[in-house]
Amino acid sequence: MEPWAWITYENQEYSMYRVNVLYGPPDDREQFISYYENTHLPLAKAIPGSRNHAFAFNVSSLGEESPFFAVFSADFESFDKFEEGMASAEGKMAAADIANFASGGATIIHYQVMSVGLE
Incomplete structure (x- = not known):
């Protein structure tokens, strides 16, 4: 069972699965x-099934100093495609590479993206 399966909203649409670093x-x-x-x-972009790659440096926060310097996001068609991509040789290589440059640490979060009709 997908980790979000217990969540229900009226007019919900699951559009993709996203990972943020x-x-x-x-x-x-x-x-x-x-x-x-x-x-x-280039390693992250090579993860099978990943798309819509985006990143930013010098990340800001409202009202206080940001605990983050940079952010990356990529989308996958589904939770299963995310798991497959991260379990691939390319996914393992990209994950292992983080230790080579992220001296400030890295937090990886992933989730189902939903759009909800609020009108």
């Missing part, structure tokens, strides 16, 4: 950016 502030921001763009991002 939230990176804490690194020791060396320039080195992080260079490694991320040149080495890690």
Whole structure:
């Protein structure tokens, strides 16, 4: 059973499954950016089934200092496709590579994306 299966909303539509990686502030921001763009991002984009890749540096927060420096997101067709992609050689390689550059740590979250008719 998918982890979100107990949630129900009127007019809900499941559109995709998303993964976000939230990176804490690194020791060396320039080195992080260079490694991320040149080495890690190509690995992440190669994960089977992943699409709509997006990332940002210098992440802000409302009203206080952000605990994160960078964020990455990618979408998958479903939870099963996410699991398959992360279990693949490419998924394992991308996950293992995080330790090579994320000196500020990384938090990986994943979830079913829903759109809910609120009108």
